[in-house]
Amino acid sequence: MDLKEEIRKLVELQELDCKISSLKIKKEKEKPQELETLKEKFEEEKKRVFSFEEKVKQLQVKRKEKELNLSSKEEGIRKAQAQLYQLKTNKEYQAKLTEIEALKADVSVLEEEIIKILDEIEEAEKELNKKREIVAQEEKRFKEREAQINQELKVLEIEIKGLKDKRKVLVEKVDKNILSIxxxxxxxxxxxxxxxxxxxxxxxxxxxxxxxxxxxxxxxxxxxxxxxxxxxxxxxxxxx
Ligand SMILES: [Zn+2]
Structure with missing residues (x-):
C-alpha cells in the first residue's frame, strides 16, 4: 500500500466532505431559516392589518349604536310634539316642552358624536388601505423570494447528489482500514x-x-x- 497515495485520496475525500457538509447546512438550515424569518415577518404584518380591520369594525358598531339611539330620540321628539296639542294644563304643556328640549339637546350631542365617529372611520379606513397595500407588496416580495429559495434548494440538492456520487467512487478506491479511521x-x-x-x-x-x-x-x-x-x-x- 502506498500511504502517500492514500493520504492524497483522503485529502480529496475531506474536500468533498467539507463541500457536502456546507451545502447541507445551506439546504437544511440556512435556507429554510431564511424563509421562516421572512414568513414570520410577513405574518406579523398581516396580523397588524387584521387588528386594524377590527378597529374599523368596532367604530362601525359604535356608529350604528349612536344612530339607533339618535333615531329613537327623534322618534321621542315627534311623539312628544304630537302630544303637546292634547295636553290640558299649562303645567303639563311646559313639562312636555322641557322634555322636548332635553331630547333635542341629546340629539344634537349624538349628531356631533356621530360626525366625530364618521371622521374616525374615514381616517382609519385610509390607514387600513395603506396598510393593506403594504402587505400586498410584502406578500408579492415574499412569494418571489419563496420561489427563489425553493429553486435554490433544488439546485443545492442536485449539487449534493453530484458530490455524493463523486464521494462513492472515491471511497471505493481508499484502503478499507484507512477509510474506517x-x-x-x-x-x-x-x-x-x-x-x-x-x-x-x-x-x-x-x-x-x-x-x-x-x-x-x-x-x-x-x-x-x-x-x-x-x-x-x-x-x-x-x-x-
Ligand atoms: Zn490538531
Missing part, C-alpha cells in the same frame, strides 16, 4: 478528519507539530496523528 474521525471531530501542517502547526487545532512528527509524516510508513486533536496530519507540498 478517517470516517470515525470525521464523525467525532466536527467533520474534519485530516489536517495539513501549516507553519509547523496542526491546521485544525493549531498546536505545534514537532520536527520529529513532521519527519514521521514524510516517511509515509504510518499514519501520523496530531498529539492534541488526534486528526490525521499531512504535508500539503508532499501530495501536490
Amino acid at each position: 478517517y470516517e470515525r474521525l470525521l464523525n467525532t471531530r466536527g467533520g474534519i478528519a485530516i489536517a495539513p501542517v501549516v507553519a509547523e502547526n496542526c491546521g485544525a487545532c493549531h498546536i505545534k507539530v514537532t520536527a520529529q512528527k513532521i519527519n514521521e509524516i514524510k516517511m509515509y510508513k504510518d499514519i501520523v496523528f496530531c498529539e492534541n486533536c488526534v486528526r490525521i496530519l499531512y504535508i500539503k507540498e508532499d501530495i501536490e
Whole structure:
C-alpha cells in the first residue's frame, strides 16, 4: 500500500466532505431559516392589518349604536310634539316642552358624536388601505423570494447528489482500514478528519507539530496523528 497515495485520496475525500457538509447546512438550515424569518415577518404584518380591520369594525358598531339611539330620540321628539296639542294644563304643556328640549339637546350631542365617529372611520379606513397595500407588496416580495429559495434548494440538492456520487467512487478506491479511521474521525471531530501542517502547526487545532512528527509524516510508513486533536496530519507540498 502506498500511504502517500492514500493520504492524497483522503485529502480529496475531506474536500468533498467539507463541500457536502456546507451545502447541507445551506439546504437544511440556512435556507429554510431564511424563509421562516421572512414568513414570520410577513405574518406579523398581516396580523397588524387584521387588528386594524377590527378597529374599523368596532367604530362601525359604535356608529350604528349612536344612530339607533339618535333615531329613537327623534322618534321621542315627534311623539312628544304630537302630544303637546292634547295636553290640558299649562303645567303639563311646559313639562312636555322641557322634555322636548332635553331630547333635542341629546340629539344634537349624538349628531356631533356621530360626525366625530364618521371622521374616525374615514381616517382609519385610509390607514387600513395603506396598510393593506403594504402587505400586498410584502406578500408579492415574499412569494418571489419563496420561489427563489425553493429553486435554490433544488439546485443545492442536485449539487449534493453530484458530490455524493463523486464521494462513492472515491471511497471505493481508499484502503478499507484507512477509510474506517478517517470516517470515525470525521464523525467525532466536527467533520474534519485530516489536517495539513501549516507553519509547523496542526491546521485544525493549531498546536505545534514537532520536527520529529513532521519527519514521521514524510516517511509515509504510518499514519501520523496530531498529539492534541488526534486528526490525521499531512504535508500539503508532499501530495501536490
Ligand atoms: Zn490538531
